[in-house]
Amino acid sequence: MIKSLLTALLFLVTLCAYPQANINVVSTNPTNNYIAGETLTFEMIVTNTGNQTATGVNVFYPIPAGITIPPNPMPTGVVKFWWTGSNGSAGTNVNLNNTIATLAPGQSVTYTIHIKIPYEYTDPLPKISNLVVRNTNNQTVYTLGGQSVYTVTVTNQGPNIAPAVNVSNLIPAGITQFSWTGSNGSSGSNTALANTIQNLAVNSTVTYTITLTVPVGYTGSLTSTAGVSGNTFVDPITGCPQCADTDTPPQADIVVVNTNNQGTYTVGAPSVYTVTVTNNGPDPATNVVVQNAIPTGITTFTWTGSNGSSGTGALNNTIPTLASGQTVTYTITLLVPATYTANQLVSTASASSPTIDPSPGCPQCVDTDVKPSLAADIVVVNTNNQTVYTPGTTTAYTITVTNNGPNAATNVLVQNPLPTGITTATWTGTNGSTGTGALNNTIATLAVGQTVTYTYTVTIPAAYTGNLVSQASATTPNDPDTSCLQCIDTDGPRTADLVVTNTNNQAVYTPGVATVYTLTVTNNGPYPALNVQVSNPRPTGITLFSWTGSNGSSGTNANLTNTIPSLAVGATVTYTITLTPPANHTLPQLSSVATVTSSTPDPTPECPACTDTDSQSALADLVVTNTNNQDVYVPGTTVQYIVTVTNNGPSAAENVEVTNAIPAGITQFSWTGSNSSSGTNVPLEDTIASLAAGATVTYTITVAIPAGFTGPLVSSADATTDTIESDYSCTQCIDADLTVPSADIVTVKTLASTGTPNTYTAGTNAVYAITVSNQGPLDAVNVAVEDIVPAGIDPATVTWTGDNGTGGTGNLTDD
Template sequence: VTLLETLALLPAGTTVTYTITTQEWPVAFAEPITATASATTTTPAFTVVCNSCEDTDLPELADIVVTNTNGQTIYTPGQTVTYTVTITNQGPAPAQNVAFTYPAPAGISSFTWADNYGVSSGTGITINDELGIDGVLEAGATVQYSVTFVVPDDFTGLLTTLATVTSDTVDPTPACITCTDTDDAPTADIVIAKTLNTGTAYTAGTNAVYTVTVTNDGPDLAQNITVQDLVPAGIVPATVNWFGSNGTSGTGNLNDVIPQLAVDAQVVYTITIPVPSSFDQDADIVNTATATGDTTDPDAANNTVTLTATPNPLANIITVKTNYQDEYLLESTTEYTITVTNPGPSDAFNVVVVDPRPYYITVMSWQGNGTGGSGTINNTIPVLAAGESMTYTVSLFIPFDYASFVGPLTNTVTVTSDTPDPVPGCTTCSDIDTPAGNFVNASDTQYTVPELIEDVLIDVECVGIDNVTWSTGLNYGQQNGIAYFHRNNSSFPIQEGVVLVSGNAIPGPGLQGVDGPNPTNTMSDGNWPGDTELQNYVPGANNDASWIKFNFVPVSNSFSFNYLFASEEYGNSGFECTFTDVFAFILT
């Protein structure tokens, strides 16, 4: 309402006073209040002068400043966080009816709080307090709250808290950007990588060793990372072993949880997969590893890695062919043993064994791999497992003219397989025998004396032989006069047998023995006692006796043997006129 009044006369020296009362101003009203008065007159020669015709009142103000912070910008699930809420009245006037409200953030079931005056504390989901004394927060006064709660392990999204302070006193800067504290969810870029000790290929029968590396590229701590690596198809899980640099280990599938992984930290797993030697040689081994965590990962594309290993089977086939001799005898049968072994590491498939019949040999037979035949071997072993062998025996007859017509006897076997051989050469696949000499050879090591009787002289399994005794120069510290002999490829009339010599049967220093060729005619020399039993049949003293005695049980009413009695002394200085050489076969 405007005051408008006219005074008809205002005598000199008089005063008129007006009192104006306004209504109660609204609480939120914060504008200056200005009242203006003016006066005019119609009296000539008078001028109205007014130095205080305007009055301005300013509002009563209280600038309340609030800060709400937990000192971080990123939270960690499972972490205990503490917020400090500071409420200050920066004046200039006391703040009337100050109220403080602080609700629990969404997803938080309760928190604890306490102020710095010990007036307010508790546990709940909201703080509703009146601040100051009787609700009046004086200018310059400060109230501080500490609010604490645990971030749940499964908490996701933004963590936001809001402090609200109201007052009846006008706040000249009501906006409050520090009343809200927002923490972002942590992020951790988990990267998983995998390598194979043999690159991109595997070999059946060996260990495929994988290295799985889990790295946290940040920017925050990673929580509860689950690392999985399933055993590839075709592998028995119980044979697989793994261990991690974090101290964990196990068999079968890798399934491990890393509770926490700091920025730039790694956990390295070593997975050993024994690939069976029989593993499909056409199959790839596909192996996939994954790593996922509770912490948000900004790049999920590097949480999975797959390594495909192609097959590289290897079977180091080793073949040995031998007839256990270096020389051959004409008109005899020689027997070869062919041993085909696969040391691995992989099984060998379709192993083909080919052993051609040597040139000029007409009679050849073989056995092996559950079968046999005559002539050339051409046999296939479907699978020769790592560590296994296959043996063949080959017999062939050597003609009487083989030495003159061909010469050395060469027999070569060839072995191939569908499975690659890392060492394809074969230095033991051929056996080469040269013709035995055209003269007799003797040996006192090939047979013992009992074996000479059992296996050479008698050579009949059913004949019972026992109590074999013997005597020769060895019994008297002299030469050995008992030995085995073979004619080799000579024309000697007896192929093999027992030789008894009144001297040295085996070549020695200055003595020929019975071996040929004999360019000196001197075969032996003896100097030991004779045989007293022989004197019953050949009267007179005798020297240098070599004899063998034995008991035997015949299997028929007759037996026979071939023998040849000879002396190098005939025609030699007339020794035959002075000495008597005796050979006796005494049956009692």
């Protein structure tokens, strides 16, 4: 019984909306039929036809319900469903569920699926519908108080109609205004999307448009989640990577700078501050409130803004919208009274917005000017006079703290915390101070022009990594310039730029033919590389693999794994890797992947030349059949042979030479080809320049068999190609016929009524006996027996009967 097998060509890939991968799936069983009691075998070929590598391609094909028959679980060794993938995956009595990690452009993975259909199996197999849902509002950030419009598409990629598809999309938390419409006429307002598509045809799509309003005070992420479900079909795709759309709140990095470009104030004179408010994005900032209070003791205070604002008294201005990259500048003018005596004049600006600021701190919002009679400019320099460190050693920093005046500095607090990752440090100061751990010392009085020098020594652990950062500081209440350009000393680790190349200097590989890779590891410095680990595993499917290194290392049929204790600057170690792809190697690509690491950091760890990938050389499978659809021949007749030459691929076969010699003893021989070739009384010798995968050329050969021909009649065809073949055997190239054996018919007629042979008596009845015998060796068919009434005898008076039940009057005619 032939039934329709409702199979699915299933895949899952999550891709972005720019130049991307395109996954194409082809089945070799497009009619999806099966025969009960037999094994169904077909292939699913998954190919990336796009221009970008696809990742996480999930291919799924389930065991049809009822195929796994009782007992359940099945006994060990009982196989009902099995599959293999050309990527090395396989399964027995389990669903095909395989994820292709990466699928490069043009690359394919082929899955071969086998299903044993029970004899008693009559039920229709489950319908499988690959539903793809996409939900997007084409933005990543929402707008407070604005609308967000989502497009939800539900597409059936087949292979069957999907009945009763339940589509849903809940109202996101915190949203109160929500409406939706569907291209199938459905709609809803302030209710979650809940709609059933009665029948979704193959390659059909229903589109839903969802509109919601984001409240002005909305916070956190905004997530819209769509989904589909149903119990009348099987959706082979688990998960839905494009069902959820998440938008983040808008963010604006507002930076404020406030300065009058001086460190001391002058009594009786004006002081002019420039306050800049800049939005560094990425989104616009709304309702930005800019403020600057009048400093204590100041009575005259005016301001203007580049946005046209101005005022007398404290600065308080709202910028409705500050676009990303936009700046508003305020100029503040205040008069320092002649009687002003405060130790410090402090101006403090600020900017706030309901738009989230990812960096809310404001290190330049405050400008402090000190009283001229108290000002002491403290300058700090911190250095260990090197740019790299060596793990397992010590390094000494020299920290100088100098007072550039114009007044003596009091209570100067000098600090240097332990650098991150450092646990041991000691320090001494020229003022007699000492300590262990973090530097923390107060200089009671630092005269104008005086310097205190600290020696700060840290121990670097042997396993230390990353940058080593020492940060010194010196603070005093009356420093007119608190900037410190030389307070921080940063050393990096010793680095070694390892450069790796791996190549066999070819772009294609040939199954059964060895290929040699040259792997070089070079240290471009600036320091030696320690503990260099070199690896190159055997590629998938390779069993013959050997390697040697210029440092004396080697291995056979084992992964390349080698340690170089120290690789000097400018030195290179070269590895020669030899491998042989098996003759039946069918993977579309052969990749050799080298990996090199070192305990010495590499400033450029990328390795674009570590991987060498070769595509498989052209591979064809020529299949030749030659037959005249008979096993015996008849001398003196003609016979016709049909010779087919088919290329089963996967590549085109080039320069195909087709031959069929004239059989021995044959003198009349002619042939024609479906490619318009022909010949008469010459052997079949034809060249097909290129035979595409799946193409066939058919030859018709006509042979006249002489009447006296004896012995076997042998026709031998062949086809060769310059393209490598996956199978060179030819089990149907030769057709041999034997001589036709015959049936020997013997007929005997006697006059039995007179007793005397060949004598009759006039006026009496004459009775003849006719016997027909077959002396073999074959059965005789369609034997015609005839005996004509002699002249002068009235046919009406003649009767005859046969022991096979026949009889008649007149001439004997039995066939």
